[in-house]
Amino acid sequence: MYSRKVIEHFQHPRNVGEIKNPDGVGKVGNPICGDIMEIYIKVKANRIDDIKFRTFGCAAAIATSSMITELAKGKALEEALKLTRNDVAYELEGLPPIKMHCSNLAADGLHKAIENYLKKTKKGKGKESQVSGLLDGGEG
Numbered sequence: 604m605y606s607r608k609v610i611e612h613f614q615h616p617r618n619v620g621e622i623k624n625p626d627g628v629g630k631v632g633n634p635i636c637g638d639i640m641e642i643y644i645k646v647k648a649n650r651i652d653d654i655k656f657r658t659f660g661c662a663a664a665i666a667t668s669s670m671i672t673e674l675a676k677g678k679a680l681e682e683a684l685k686l687t688r689n690d691v692a693y694e695l696e697g698l699p700p701i702k703m704h705c706s707n708l709a710a711d712g713l714h715k716a717i718e719n720y721l722k723k724t725k726k727g728k729g730k731e732s733q734v735s736g737l738l739d740g741g742e743g
Contacts, residue, residue: 606696612666617673620655627720629712638664642712646720651675651683663702667691667709675713
């Protein structure tokens with residue numbers, strides 16, 4: 604059984620679409636269930652200025668994609684990298700245990716979009732190196 608919030612984000616997803624000339628793109632999928640997500644970001648002053656998604660999948664996959672975009676928009680890259688599957692599930696008022704992998708995909712897609720941005724721009728100084736450290740599993 605899905606929560607009221609999951610149903611709301613499935614029926615009326617936020618930030619759907621594709622960003623033209625994105626700063627970063629994260630593509631993730633789960634071959635077992637067939638869910639595929641693409642997260643697009645625009646970065647301005649080390650913050651996620653705009654974020655959109657395209658998802659092919661179940662209600663939970665669409666709802667978690669919608670929620671991760673809401674959670675990440677306006678956040679500094681360092682903050683956005685700290686968003687987890689549990690954050691997504693909590694904000695959606697829970698997910699059935701069998702659907703938790705969907706929230707994991709959404710968080711992974713966001714992290715891959717940020718990683719893609721950092722690789723494309725070869726950030727390595729100041730705050731950006733802290734973000735790179737987070738990607739490498741360091742403390743930043």
